[in-house]
Every structure is written in C-alpha cells, then in structure tokens.
Amino acid sequence: MGVKLLLADPNSEWLKEAADFFSGLCYEVETCSNGKRSQLMLYNHKFFATILNLEIQDHPGIQVLKFIKANYPSMKIILIMSREETLKENGLDRALLAKQGIVDVFIMPYQLRELQQSLEGHQSFEEIISRSKTREGVSAEEEVDSSDDQFMKVKIAEFFSTKSVQFDVFIRLREGKYLKILHSGDTFSKERIDTYKNEKKVEYLYFKKEDRIRFVRLQNYISEKTAPNKAVAIETKVGLIKNLAEVYVEGIYTEGLKPVLIDQGKALCGNIYEVVHNNSDLFKLLRTYSEKNNSLYAHSYMVTLFSSMIIKQFVWESKIVNESVGMAALLHDIGRTVQPAELKEMSPNNMTKEQLEIYKKHPEEGVKILNGYPQIQEAVKQIILQHHERINGEGFPTGLRSHKILALAQIVGVADEFVQIMVDGALKAPEALKKMLADPTCTKRHSAIILENFLKVFIDPGKSNMNSLTSKGPTKQSA
Ligand SMILES: [Fe+2]
Ligand SMILES: [Fe+2]
Incomplete structure (x- = not known):
C-alpha cells in the first residue's frame, strides 16, 4: 500500500x-x-x-x-x-x-x-x-495461479530490500504456479531473504511486470543510499546496479519508453556514476569480471558500466557527461528491438550478408524511436547514432572518420565492441581488452587515447606506477 x-x-x-x-x-x-x-x-x-x-x-x-x-x-x-x-x-x-x-x-x-x-x-x-502502510508481522504465504509471461525475475543474491516493499514478491513453484511470499507493504528483512536463499535454496525472486517501475524506483533508492557507503562491499553495489539496469532495460525494450522510466534511467546513471567514482576498489572486481549472458539487457548494462569507467579517466568527465553517456549506453541498441526477432540477440559475427544490412540500420532506427521523446537530450541521440562509426571510416551508418565522430560516441563504441568480445569469447574483462589491443584491425578502428584510458580501468588508482600497461602515467587525459 x-x-x-x-x-x-x-x-x-x-x-x-x-x-x-x-x-x-x-x-x-x-x-x-x-x-x-x-x-x-x-x-x-x-x-x-x-x-x-x-x-x-x-x-x-x-x-x-x-x-x-x-x-x-x-x-x-x-x-x-x-x-x-x-x-x-x-x-x-x-x-x-x-x-x-x-x-x-x-x-x-x-x-x-x-x-x-x-x-x-x-x-x-x-x-x-x-x-506508507506497513503490515505487522509476516503475511502468510499464498499460492497463486498466473501465467509466466506476467512475471519478471531477479537473482535473490542481487535483490536488496528496505523497511517496506511496495510490491508483491513471489517464488516460482512450477509453470503457471507461484507462491506469494510477500505482500506489498510487508517488510523484507535481510534475515528473511537469507532464509529463502540459504535454507530454502531459492535462486530467483519473481515480481509482476506491472510493478516494474516500483521495483526500479525502490532499487534506485537503495542504490543511491549504498553507493557512497564504504561499509557495503563493491560486489554488492555492482550486483545491485546490474540487476536494476537489466530490469530497467528489459522494461524499455519490451514495454516501451515511458517518461517515468526516463527519469529513473537518469537516476540509475547517477548511481552508476557514484559507484564508479566513490569506490577505488572497483578495479579489483573488474579484473576478474566476466559475463556470458548475451541478452540485450545484460549487454546494455555492461556497455554502460564500462563506458562510465572509461569516461572516469578523462579530465573533462563530469556527472552531467556521465548521465548523457549513461543514457546513451543504456539505450544504444534500442533500434534492435524493432528488427526481426531472430536478429535481436545474434552476434553480428554470425550474421549473413543480408542480415548484416538490416542490423546496420539499428542506430538510425534507435534515434527514430527516441525522437518521440522530448525528454531525451539531442546529445544522447547523437551518441546512439554514431556508436558504430569508427575512426578509420569503416563504421556505419555514415562511415564518418576520426574527429567527425563524437568522442563520447567513440567511447560507447569501444565499450560496445569490448563487451561483445568478452561475451563471445567467454573471457575475463582484462583478457578481452588484451585481445582487442593485440588485433591491429581493432586498434585502427579506435582512438589510441581511448584504448589507453580503458587500460587504466584495470589499474589500482592509488598507485602512480602504471607498470607496463601504459607509458603515460595515471593522470587523466583529454580525448
Ligand atoms: Fe549497436
Ligand atoms: Fe551494442
């Protein structure tokens, strides 16, 4: 309630x-x-x-x-x-x-x-x-018949709660059968989450899709509170943001971009900025980071996280710049949602020539969708339009060269390609970057300064010595 x-x-x-x-x-x-x-x-x-x-x-x-x-x-x-x-x-x-x-x-x-x-x-x-109203004690569990397509799920390990949950929470028993373990307004304490996780071996929690905005709003709020808190582990903060970003992007890609979601997206980008800027130990987590999930939702989240990490290395970075890039990265492949279903999660490496031609239209199709939303800044649309342009002119849709491509679009482009390499090769993040740097066709496509700054993402910011990774030192650079 x-x-x-x-x-x-x-x-x-x-x-x-x-x-x-x-x-x-x-x-x-x-x-x-x-x-x-x-x-x-x-x-x-x-x-x-x-x-x-x-x-x-x-x-x-x-x-x-x-x-x-x-x-x-x-x-x-x-x-x-x-x-x-x-x-x-x-x-x-x-x-x-x-x-x-x-x-x-x-x-x-x-x-x-x-x-x-x-x-x-x-x-x-x-x-x-x-x-808001909260219930006393714990509501009784209740079996519910409901079709699976009405639910979204999140890993219980990545769900965080607060005093009062503003939506019903379920466990899936079998197809079409759910157990409501929490009613809107109930308290979902850490202890209770741990009981389901450890004793009842529950892996996922389920929510009604109609409660998505409430879920996003609550998780954004919790993320805002935990991001600057040194007592909360970096794994916890990143897990929270990952879960939130994936549920957010899934909502946009399946239900459309509602104005209230645009506001929540900005809040999410602000929370990513806080995690990236206020946690000097994030580099440790990124050194072992890997992800096999090739869904557009997971992809969008990872491109957002790594774009923010790269931007952090530049002198001109700011919360505002981060918000534009964050929104652009979250929505960069929105044009793929209007493409044929079989292409949506296919890697371009596996596409036929005809499929590739269709795929290459997604930046323009993305901008066409976003043109219907005046709340989306022009800069965000330009980044999306240019995220596949490459400095040697081999990109699309226009084949722009070097300085004609926005620096922020180049950064999203690097993060995008990097994520694809990491997921396709089931590689750890530093291995994926090394693979990129070892490929001369790849280094010709991207700005050396951006790639060099990307390397710094994996380096302890507290150390002045950059070891053998780069010769320019850890000071921030301009692109
Ligand atoms: Fe793309
Ligand atoms: Fe992408």
Whole structure:
C-alpha cells in the first residue's frame, strides 16, 4: 500500500494518465472529475496529498479547497488550472496561497514530473516510504495461479530490500504456479531473504511486470543510499546496479519508453556514476569480471558500466557527461528491438550478408524511436547514432572518420565492441581488452587515447606506477 493521493480534475483523460504516472511512483491513487465527489472522497479517505484543479465543477474547486483547509490543515495541496485568471476570479493570489501552506500552483501546460517533484519537494523517498502502510508481522504465504509471461525475475543474491516493499514478491513453484511470499507493504528483512536463499535454496525472486517501475524506483533508492557507503562491499553495489539496469532495460525494450522510466534511467546513471567514482576498489572486481549472458539487457548494462569507467579517466568527465553517456549506453541498441526477432540477440559475427544490412540500420532506427521523446537530450541521440562509426571510416551508418565522430560516441563504441568480445569469447574483462589491443584491425578502428584510458580501468588508482600497461602515467587525459 502506497501513500494516498487524490487527483481531482475535470479532464478524465488527464486523470487516467496522471493516475498511471503516480501509481508507478508507489502512490495509492484515487481520481475524481467533479467537486462534489471529491469532497466526499476526502471525507471518506485519509489522503496524504491532493492535486486539485481549481476549475473543477459541480461544487466549485474553491469550495473543495476551503473544505480541505478547514478539515485537514496538514494535507499537502497542489493547485492546477488552465489559466492564471482563475486565481483572481476566485479571489486568490500566489502569495496568499503560499501563506496558507499550499505547496504549489501550476498553470497549464505542466508536466506530471513537475507535479511529482513539487509533491515530493522536501521529502526523501525514505520519508515517503516511511509514511506508507506497513503490515505487522509476516503475511502468510499464498499460492497463486498466473501465467509466466506476467512475471519478471531477479537473482535473490542481487535483490536488496528496505523497511517496506511496495510490491508483491513471489517464488516460482512450477509453470503457471507461484507462491506469494510477500505482500506489498510487508517488510523484507535481510534475515528473511537469507532464509529463502540459504535454507530454502531459492535462486530467483519473481515480481509482476506491472510493478516494474516500483521495483526500479525502490532499487534506485537503495542504490543511491549504498553507493557512497564504504561499509557495503563493491560486489554488492555492482550486483545491485546490474540487476536494476537489466530490469530497467528489459522494461524499455519490451514495454516501451515511458517518461517515468526516463527519469529513473537518469537516476540509475547517477548511481552508476557514484559507484564508479566513490569506490577505488572497483578495479579489483573488474579484473576478474566476466559475463556470458548475451541478452540485450545484460549487454546494455555492461556497455554502460564500462563506458562510465572509461569516461572516469578523462579530465573533462563530469556527472552531467556521465548521465548523457549513461543514457546513451543504456539505450544504444534500442533500434534492435524493432528488427526481426531472430536478429535481436545474434552476434553480428554470425550474421549473413543480408542480415548484416538490416542490423546496420539499428542506430538510425534507435534515434527514430527516441525522437518521440522530448525528454531525451539531442546529445544522447547523437551518441546512439554514431556508436558504430569508427575512426578509420569503416563504421556505419555514415562511415564518418576520426574527429567527425563524437568522442563520447567513440567511447560507447569501444565499450560496445569490448563487451561483445568478452561475451563471445567467454573471457575475463582484462583478457578481452588484451585481445582487442593485440588485433591491429581493432586498434585502427579506435582512438589510441581511448584504448589507453580503458587500460587504466584495470589499474589500482592509488598507485602512480602504471607498470607496463601504459607509458603515460595515471593522470587523466583529454580525448
Ligand atoms: Fe549497436
Ligand atoms: Fe551494442
């Protein structure tokens, strides 16, 4: 059960869109399109906040507002309306409303994200969670019949919990049969996770796909808290981000890019930045890193992680740059999702000439998809468009050469090729990089400075001696 929110607006289409958006953010949403019913709902439920359109009819919005102030003075209220004049017509002005504790006033056009930010303005996600209902004790396990395609799974070893889980959690018994081990609002303590993991030998936890945004949001929150925490092992932090990134990319590739997912993607990139920048022992983990999973989801995550690691070595790196590259790396192969199913996870090395021609269109197809989302920056689209361009002109789709290719696109291109080599050859990360460097056709395709900086990813940043890996020393370089 989430934080209760009332949306009161005469436009039922907007109400539906807003209800979907806020439900995805763990709110328990009620909607109402007229004033009389809104007041009745306010009377019958205990809401944490109301987003009220002052122009609501059948009992005017101003009366609903007065009712709330008189009866629930601590309730958060956001006022929305189509025109500024509405305020004046109701004898109101912004200063007066602010004095009365109204959180915010929005005149159309406004984005749902703006309303969300305003609503959550001074509270942390933790505070929001702590306000939500939690059950006492442990709910009884419950067998559920449900088709497998409604679920997504994560490795139990890579799942982290907090006080209250905002979605149901299941174990799969057999095809179409699940055991609900946790109800939304239950506490899923580390001890309980360990019992399922160690005593009951459970390998995966299952969640309903409809809860994906809640899951992503919760894991992003936990990642944000753990990333700078020195007491948490680097393996734990990377496992959390991997799991989160894969579930995130799977959501985008199978269900489409919803605006709320774009925000969560930015948060995820911020968390990757924190892990990469605040954990000087990450290099140790990367030295033994290997991955055989060739799914587009795992691939996208790995390209994001290694792109961030390479960028860290450059003087011009910043959180903002990292966010653009992170989003581009997460979405770099989104164009492959509209290609024939048999090509989606096939390595280009195994494709026929005809299949390759289709495959080579995926950067442009990716940009075409993203053009429908104004929240995606132009820089992100350009990186995606150019991630297969190579400095010797052998790349695609345009065959651009050296400086005409964005440095950030070159970095994603290096990470992309590297991940493919690592997975195809079942190699450890440093072995895959060595293989790249030993191949003269490969070193002609990529910038020497980027490759050199990639090497530094595997070197202890605390040591000034770069051993035999590079002669230029560990100082950051520009591309
Ligand atoms: Fe690609
Ligand atoms: Fe790729």
